[in-house]
Each structure stands twice: as structure tokens, then as C-alpha cells.
Amino acid sequence: MHIPTSFVSLAFLVSAILVNPSSAAPEIDEEFQKVTCGSSVKISNEKSGVRLHSHSIPYGSGSGQQSVTATPTKDDPNSLWLVMAQDGHTCNRGESVPCGATIRLKHVNTKKHLHSHHHSSPMSGGLEVSAYDGSDSGDDWTIECVNKSAKFWMRESDIRLKHVNTDRYLSTSSQFVFGNPIPGQQEVAAHSLNQQGDQTWSAQEGIYFAEEVKQEL
Numbered sequence: 544m545h546i547p548t549s550f551v552s553l554a555f556l557v558s559a560i561l562v563n564p565s566s567a568a569p570e571i572d573e574e575f576q577k578v579t580c581g582s583s584v585k586i587s588n589e590k591s592g593v594r595l596h597s598h599s600i601p602y603g604s605g606s607g608q609q610s611v612t613a614t615p616t617k618d619d620p621n622s623l624w625l626v627m628a629q630d631g632h633t634c635n636r637g638e639s640v641p642c643g644a645t646i647r648l649k650h651v652n653t654k655k656h657l658h659s660h661h662h663s664s665p666m667s668g669g670l671e672v673s674a675y676d677g678s679d680s681g682d683d684w685t686i687e688c689v690n691k692s693a694k695f696w697m698r699e700s701d702i703r704l705k706h707v708n709t710d711r712y713l714s715t716s717s718q719f720v721f722g723n724p725i726p727g728q729q730e731v732a733a734h735s736l737n738q739q740g741d742q743t744w745s746a747q748e749g750i751y752f753a754e755e756v757k758q759e760l
């Protein structure tokens with residue numbers, strides 16, 4: 544596959560400023576514990592440890608839109624997602640995301656939104672999850688915090704992502720793994736609650752903006 548030079552240099556820049564995932568239990572400053580609008584984060588599946596991922600590879604079935612997978616690779620810059628307000632809304636950089644809030648996630652490198660719709664997923668028989676080149680309500684996901692006492696989406700805390708239009712949950716499973724050209728990457732689909740796959744995720748390493756940005760960045 545042809546990879547433009549600009550892509551390679553951007554990839555290097557981003558991975559260089561990520562928190563090193565292999566360093567032992569890095570301490571997180573209090574003001575960076577909340578997941579906020581404008582942050583670019585990696586989203587990890589709690590059970591299989593894979594990261595939500597996309598790339599310029601379309602589905603060969605279903606909608607034919609850009610595929611979304613989950614990868615076991617930790618340091619892949621194609622696993623960064625920008626936290627944004629729901630379709631038709633805006634939120635300020637550094638604004639915290641309450642549990643139950645609806646957001647969009649934009650794939651940083653390809654600028655497409657995490658999306659779902661009534662197309663069948665390639666393997667597990669769920670609804671297809673794609674990266675969509677536009678914006679509509681099919682890009683909206685509600686953050687459900689697993690900790691019922693939590694008020695905000697916190698870094699490294701368990702959440703589920705519920706697709707607003709279909710009430711299905713973002714899911715992946717080590718049962719459904721792609722071969723070439725993306726060997727080892729797991730299917731990501733949307734399923735009813737607890738029906739199929741692992742549906743608990745958390746925001747991990749990334750570029751976080753604190754609630755009050757005190758200086759121009």
C-alpha cells in the first residue's frame with residue numbers, strides 16, 4: 544500500500560508525544576484524569592486489550608465504507624480518536640464529558656467519524672461499524688459509565704459506547720479476526736447489550752486537554 548510522506552511524518556510526531564504505554568503505571572495528573580472534548584485518545588477493549596482502529600481500507604462487503612477494526616498493536620497512530628460533541632453541536636476543548644453524554648469520535652489520521660448503521664458486519668452478524676466521511680446522527684454514541692457512581696468519563700475507567708440510532712453497543716471479540724491485508728485485527732461491530740463480544744472499553748494513552756487550558760497551545 545502506498546503511504547504518503549506526510550502521513551509518515553505525522554505518525555512519528557504523534558507517537559513521539561504519547562505516554563509510553565510500557566512504562567510502569569504512569570501517574571496521571573489530576574487535571575488530566577477526565578476525558579475531555581478535543582482530546583485525542585486510544586480506546587482499549589477491557590477484555591482483549593485491543594485498541595479501536597481505522598485505516599484507509601474499505602470494507603469489501605456491507606456499506607463499502609472505511610473499515611474500523613481493533614488492533615493488538617499498542618503504538619499505532621491509526622488508533623487515535625478525537626473526542627467531539629454530538630452531530631450538530633460543539634463543545635470547547637477541555638470540556639469534560641458527563642456519563643450519559645452523547646459524543647462523536649473522529650479518527651485523527653483519516654478525519655472520518657466512528658459510525659454505525661443498518662448494514663451487516665462482516666463476521667459476527669452485528670451491525671457494521673465504519674468510519675464515515677461526513678457527519679450525521681449515525682455518528683452519535685452515548686458514553687455509559689460502568690461505575691454507576693461516576694459523574695464523568697474518566698481516563699482508564701470502564702465505559703460502554705452505545706450507538707444512539709440503533710441502541711447497539713460497540714463490540715469486539717477475539718473470535719472474529721481478519722486475515723490479509725489486516726491479519727490479527729479483530730472485527731468491530733455493534734450488538735445488543737451483552738449479546739455478542741466484549742463491550743467494555745476505556746480511554747488509555749493519548750493527548751489530553753485539561754479542563755482549563757491556561758495557555759495558548
Ligand SMILES: *[C@@H]1O[C@H](CO)[C@@H](O)[C@H](O)[C@H]1NC(C)=O
Nearest residue numbers: 690691692693694695697700
Ligand atoms: C466510582 O466513582 C466514584 C465517584 O467518582 C469513585 O469515588 C469510585 O472510586 C469509583 N469506583 C471505582 C471502582 O472506580
